[in-house]
Amino acid sequence: DAGVIQSPRHEVTEMGQEVTLRCKPISGHNSLFWYRQTMMRGLELLIYFNNNVPIDDSGMPEDRFSAKMPNASFSTLKIQPSEPRDSAVYFCASSFGGSSYEQYFGPGTRLTVT
């Protein structure tokens, strides 16, 4: 299997622009997680889906952030409008069934907002 796929790998945008991050989980995995990693705040869970349904979005910082999972093989994380403090590495991870303890992470998207 190709593993979790994320795109783009790097994104540089100006403040106020819309940013869309994409993720393709491992085939057969039914849980999908979006994380943000910064030096200051570490690795934070933003939202996770189970069987394409959002289960917990308590980590989403504010209304500027939204996530969707229209089908089992695709998810997006959107930031609109983006701000410099959103600069971070965003990871998508997937797992199978109830084994959320073993998550497979994608390579991440490094977002820089200027």
Added chain:
Amino acid sequence: GQSLEQPSEVTAVEGAIVQINCTYQTSGFYGLSWYQQHDGGAPTFLSYNALDGLEETGRFSSFLSRSDSYGYLLLQELQMKDSASYFCAVRAAGNKLTFGGGTRVLVKP
């Protein structure tokens, strides 16, 4: 909510043994996972403890004491490639992981 504490950095020489401790406070607890992350890379799963005791996987072992809300990751026969950050993560109610701040391990020749 959940909170986890682990040391920020550990330095050791090749061939040595390093123990990374993790203490946690959580409402509801299913188990403790460990992940490794090299600079510029993604976290990768190392081990999981749901029950008390030691789990061994090659040079790495992980231990859990539920009564003490404590676990550790033991790295043996350290190699240069083990230089990375190591995260403990609590699996609690809601089938999600909460990660600690990470321990940066520096292996010197």
